[in-house]
Amino acid sequence: MSTKRILVLVGVAVVAVGLLVVLFVGGIVGFALYTVAHSDAAITAKDFLRNNQRLKDDIGEVRDFGTLVSGSVNVHNSNGDATIGLKVIGERRTVNATVGLAYRDERPWRVVSASYVNDDGRVVDLISAYEALIQGRLLKT
Numbered sequence: 001m002s003t004k005r006i007l008v009l010v011g012v013a014v015v016a017v018g019l020l021v022v023l024f025v026g027g028i029v030g031f032a033l034y035t036v037a038h039s040d041a042a043i044t045a046k047d048f049l050r051n052n053q054r055l056k057d058d059i060g061e062v063r064d065f066g067t068l069v070s071g072s073v074n075v076h077n078s079n080g081d082a083t084i085g086l087k088v089i090g091e092r093r094t095v096n097a098t099v100g101l102a103y104r105d106e107r108p109w110r111v112v113s114a115s116y117v118n119d120d121g122r123v124v125d126l127i128s129a130y131e132a133l134i135q136g137r138l139l140k141t
Contacts, residue, residue, distance in 0.1 A: 062088055
């Protein structure tokens with residue numbers, strides 16, 4: 001076998017291994033994003049944003065959400081915390097929102113914080129201080 005042929009075979013092997021690594025890592029990242037996007041926490045976050053009047057007043061009725069849902073869902077025994085980042089597509093504009101959720105004693109997820117970044121770059125809180133206090137009390141009981 002000539003040196004040129006050996007170099008070509010080694011090159012093909014390196015490219016094949018590289019492609020397998022990229023597919024493997026891509027599969028793991030895709031699975032993680034899919035899991036977060038289809039979690040009960042993400043569904044609760046989307047329902048909250050879809051029905052939040054303050055958000056509707058600014059962007060119009062929520063038509064859809066972006067494909068990429070980021071964040072984390074942490075479950076420890078019968079308690080859980082989640083932070084979900086979503087692109088919210090409204091009738092008038094699109095904003096990036098972040099929703100914090102929690103559940104205790106295997107009760108349904110509850111929104112404990114929510115905000116979005118408006119066109120001016122300011123963070124707009126979607127839960128009043130009173131609502132946050134009530135949510136905190138409900139989670140402790």
